[in-house]
Amino acid sequence: MKFISWNVNGLRAILKKDFMSVFAEQDADFFCLQETKLQEGQVNLNLPGYVQYWNYADKKGYSGTAIFAKVPAIRAIYGINNETLDHEGRVITLEYPTFFLVTCYTPNSQTKLKRLSFRLEWETAFLAYLQALDSQKPVILCGDLNVAHKKIDLKNWRTNQHNAGFSAEERQKMSTLLAAGFTDSFRYLHPDETGIYSWWSYRFHARDNNAGWRIDYFITSNILQDKIVTAAILTHIYGSDHCPILLEAAL
Template identity: 80%
Template sequence: MKFISWNVNGLRAILKKNFLSVFQQQNADFFCIQETKLQEKQVALELPGYTQYWNYAEKKGYSGTAIFAKTPAQNVYYGINNDAFDHEGRVITLEYSNFFLVTCYTPNSQTKLKRLAFRLEWEKAFLEYLKALDSTKPVIICGDLNVAHENIDLKNWKTNHQSAGFSNEERQKLSTLLNAGFTDSFRYLHPTKENIYSWWSYRFHARENNAGWRIDYFITSNILQDKIINADILTQIYGSDHCPISLQLNL
């Protein structure tokens, strides 16, 4: 079973580039996107063979997530059952007989960490939500989690310490999530692989110089570790400031 996750940084913009060709080429069972920056009915996608699930932010042109699934879900849930966090279209959960699929666009802590307190409260609530799901059946989490976990996960880690996405607090929250019974699939298969990133700033020729960050993840319940066939970061695919990431599971 093949999963793709991609922060498209504005679906309307990337539709004018290569989104549909990438979508068709990947032929995934599940294609998850983040940062759609859409309101309902602003885009009508023709994706034969896929059921579409959308979660829109109340704020126009902001955030938003979607999942395109070859197999319709038994149940679909929007948000994390917490009114403090469920107005920005950040999470969709699809339920199937033997797993949950969760796509997530984690809040950015912003310049000078001015939204860090909100972010840390979000992390606490999101982990509680995931643990409740995991107590029922295995969970597959994907998306832009807006944090580089370890020094190996970004090029310029020394100069970015305590920047948004590489603060001690955010990194510890990801450690806490993983320690709660979850696996970073890419690091599980590639524990020491360097210079592989999923996001690059549009400034300073960052992608040309591969001065990037790995902030997009597929994370699974630990019980699925032996089902992980492949986890990859598709750095050859352009169109957004993020590249897609992929996961193959034997489910």
Template identity: 70%
Template sequence: MKFISWNVNGLRAVLKKDFMTVFKRLDADFFCLQETKIQAGQVALDLPGYHQYFNYADQKGYSGTAVFTKHAPLNVTYGIGQDEHDHEGRVITLEYPTFYLITCYTPNSQDKLKRLDYRMRWEEAFQGYVQNLATQKPVIFCGDLNVAHEAIDLKNDRTNHHNAGFSDAERNQMTTLLNRGFTDTFRYFYPNQTEIYSWWGYRFHARDNNAGWRIDYFITSNDLQPKLLDAKIHTEILGSDHCPVELDTQNLFA
């Protein structure tokens, strides 16, 4: 089974940049998007064989997530059930008989960490949400989690130490999450892989120079490790400031 996650930085924009070609080529069972930046009715996608689910932010042109899947879920929920966190369209959860799939667009702590306090409240709430689901069946969650966990996960770790996405507080939250029974699937397969990233800023020719960050993830319950086959980062795919990331598994329905 193939899972794809991609922060498209505007679905309408990426549709003008060969999104459908990429979508068809990747041919995923589950295709998760973050930062769609749309409202209901603004985009109509012709995706034969796929069920489509969208979560929209209250604010126009901001945030938002989507999931396209070949497999009809048992249930779909939007948000994490906490009003403080459920107005920006950041989470969609699909329930299947043997696992939960979550797409997540984690809030950015912003310049000078001015939204870090909110980010920490989000982390506590979201991790609680995921852990609760994991007591029922294994969880796969993916998306732009807005954190480079270790120094190996970004090009310039020293100069970014106290910046959004690489602050000690954010990194510690990821460590806490993984220690609670979850696997960073890319590092599971490639623990020492360097200089492979999923996001590059638009300034200073960052992508040309590969001055990037690995902030897009597939995280799974540790129980799923025996069924994991591979994890990939599609650095060759353009169209957004992020590139798609992939998780390949055995048939989880078997």
């Protein structure tokens, strides 16, 4: 099975670029989006052969996720069953006979980490949610998780140690997630590869200089490790400040 995940940073904007060409070219079984930034009815996508699942933020033009799936899910779950945290359209879960697929747009801790406390509350609740799923059947998690886990995962780690996405607290939460029985698929197949990133600031010609961060992930339950065939970051695809990421798994 082929999975694609992409933070599109505004679906309406990227539809004016090459989104549909990328979508058709990738021909994925599951195409997951984060940061769609729209409300129900603001786009009408014609995607023959796909079932569309959408989760919208209460706030207009903010956050939001979607999954386009060739195979209809047994059921879809929107959010993480947390009334406090489920107002920003950040998670969709699709249940299939042998696995759960979860797409997530993790909250950003923002400038000077002013939203770090919310982020940490989210991380604790989200991990509990994933563990509850994993107790039933294996999980494939994808999305913009808004953290570069290790120094190898961003270009300028020294100057970003106290910034959103590379704070000690956020990195520890990722370590805790992986220690709970989950695998970072890209690092599983490419443990030492450097200079491969999935997000670049729009400032300072960051993408031209490859001054990026790897903050988009496919994470699987450990039991699926031997099913991971390909885990790649599609740096040649433009249209957003993120590029798509790919997982191929023998499921």
